[in-house]
Structure formats: C-alpha cells, structure tokens
Amino acid sequence: MADNVTDFVPCMIIPLQHHYLLLPNSTLAEVIPTPRVIHTDNAKPSYWIGQCDWQSQTIPIIDLEGLVDNKPSDTADANKLCVLRGINASANISIYGLPCYGVPQLIHLTESALKIAENVITSDYVHYQIQVGNKIAYIPNLDAIETMLSKQLL
Secondary structure (H helix, E strand, O other): OOOOOOOOEEEEEEEOOOOEEEEEHHHEEEEEEOOOOEOOOOOOOOOEEEEEEEOOEEEEEEOHHHHHHOOOOOOOOOOEEEEEEOOOHHHOOOEEEEEEOOOOEEEEEOHHHOEEOOOOOOOOOEEEEEEEOOEEEEEEOHHHHHHHHHHHOO
C-alpha cells in the first residue's frame, strides 16, 4: 500500500486591518486581548505604536501594515495583540507585539496551496504576498522587521 504522506507546515493566519499575515505557528507566543499601551516619545516612526507589559517584561508594539505601507494607520480598532517570538538572534529582539483585528487561525499549508498573489506590493518587510483561499496574506521578512526594531530600541 502506498504511503499517503503530505508535507505541511502549521501556520497562523492573522487578520490585520486590511490584509492577513501568514506566520509559522512556532513564532506566535500568545494572543492576548489588547493591553494598555504605554506610549513613548514622539520621535518614533509612525508604525511604532508603543510598548506594553507582557509576562513581567516590557515589549514593543508595531503596526506591520504601517511599516509596510510606510504611512501611519489607526490601530484603535484592534481587539487582540499577537505576541511574536523573535527569530533573528543578531537583532537581539526576543519578543514583540503586533495588533490584530480578530482571532488568528491555525492552518496547515502544503506547497500546492501556495499561490503568489497578483498586484503585489514591494517592501523590504514582506517576502511575498500569497493567496490562501480567498485571502491575500503577507509572508513577512521577520529578519528585516526585527533588525529595524532593534535599531529603534537603541
């Protein structure tokens, strides 16, 4: 009898304000209700939302869509915070937050399910835009995001 083994990657699809974010499941530490945000000085870029307390530490919160689009966006309607584990050891960012606009969903992706989206954006912070079902999702460049974030924290 033939083996019907399917290789898949467990991923989280996270609703942002206008797009979705597709991340490996292992990068998501926790999803929490939107916490009280500690706003920092005005010298921070427009995508910088502030900081919050999470498990006895202060973590930065950024707006990924604002970073990608290079313009400010209003995150007041975000009802959750996705706490992400840093993957770039040289960036020295172990944890950070991204607001989301609904409940992230676990999906199991296979290579055949990935389709590059049409009309993609160009950004140093997005590797690809893909179509997952009827949703367009960013596959973020976490190395670039975390490097940028570590420079902001200096």
